[in-house]
Amino acid sequence: MAVPKEFSFAENLNYFYNAPNECLYRLQDQKIYKAITVGEETPVIELSGDDPGMITLRFLGDTTPTLTSTKEAVVNYVRDWFDLDRDLLPFYEMAKADPLLNRAVESFYGLRCIGIPNLFEAICWGIIGQQINLTFAYTLKRELVENFGRHVVCEGADYWIFPRAEDIACMTVQDLAPVRMTVKKCEYLIAVAQLITDGRLTKELLLETGDFKKAEKMLLSIRGIGPWTANYVLMRCLRMTSAFPIDDVGLHNSIKYLLQSDRKPTKEEILQLSATWTDWESYATFYLWRFLY
Template sequence: MTWHEVNDVIVISLPENFDINANLGYLTREKNECMYEIENDIITKVIAIGEIRSLVQVSVINNKQMVVQFLNDSRPIERWKREEIVKYIHEWFDLDNDLTPFYEMAKADPLLEMPARKFYGLRVVGIPDLFEALCWGILGQQINLAFAYSLKKQFVEGFGDSIEWNGKKYWVFPPYERIAQLTPTDLADIKMTVKKSEYIIGIARLMASGALSREKLMKMNFKDAEKNLIKIRGIGPWTANYVLMRCLRFQTAFPIDDVGLINSIKILRNMNRKPTKDEILEISFPWKNWESYATFYLWRVLY
């Protein structure tokens, strides 16, 4: 992690194949996002790590440097806390990952060649907080994306904290400790199924008890982490792989039953039907160890 400070501003060096516009394209795909705001290519977001709550503005200079400014007196005084924020941003944009082998592979791949060229510099944008990633996976099950975003907004604004700045509220995702103490009745105002409420509370309780944590999952290999997630009520292979991909950073994570992935393959291959699972397995054979990136780039084709 290469970073330094100028006055009170953090400056992070960016890897070669990073393009902020490609990433903003992803981050701005839904108007109803409640976890950050983007205006004039500047991202405003609360970064919450444990007790740390910092409202930051993130901008990029020439795709070489990422500049992090603190708003509202929220700059932590201790250097280790600022280091945690840098770590979070590295996680968020997958900055420690060298994508050169991915682009080499994609160049020769009939399906990935176009997206990799067109969206060059896009990273798998992460959700570093495990509880947020799991909730997002569950909220998104079997509904369209726009509805999933409206559920997330209701959940965050109902149970999260916020920092106010310039007359606007910037939200922190509800902590699992708080949700673990609720019952599905407490979530009744949110337009989601009772089942989803039960799943989210169940996960919050597992995390509160220490049985489930990002640290524990990160120590496992891919198959064990996937198995451990699928054992949890409300998490099937799709949600598990989504979380393995966007939070735990397993590059082999592959939500093979994902509707977006299936539709993207259908479009790029001019098919008049959906590809079968066997066909997808065959197509994806060359993507070995880059399945999560291949998926993310194929999703990008759709919006």
């Protein structure tokens, strides 16, 4: 797969290595391994970046798709996962002149805003991560996946697949007890699963709004989704570069670190610092996160 000049497999791999308790992919020998469900097939892929300007995608074992359309869907998934169709030159030009971002783009040049292409997974991850630290969030995610997802075995290794919305929609809060979430978060996940299963909430409906603010408003109308979660989903799943989780603790700590301040910035201060980030707020946030995660 051809990749843009402004892409570094190594930088993106480094990002993945910072999530040691991630359960939806494996890392080994500078390669990424993941199972991707497309229709009735679940191929397991290996991604490597030994050749400049290329990502090599290999299907493992007997999981090579039988349909050309499935192979194309996997390629499209990977392109979305790494946001490969995004032209980052305007972002880099803006960032190099920005006192906060210039160090970030020098340090992590070629990094992409790693996505969560599945809407249900993205919303679940946003809800799970509300008001808890990242380590515990990864633990809860693993509990959800290993209790209610499924896995395939390929070449002696287990590959987990995130639960489908249909799997969770018919459950009760008591059914989700193996996952150490609050009752409220269980209720939120079930309600979102029902909306998606019924077709009342889809990526297509959000994208068809054609406007970041309208998509944000649609998400905010859902119980359990506040501004942080809405912007997180718009950033990581819908790929809206104007999404800005301005209340994110990690963003605050990154700015504090870069400014060598003894306190976190106020929201007003962040708005001033981000005044030139227009239409690139999501990438600015993702790059600043990398100083911590």
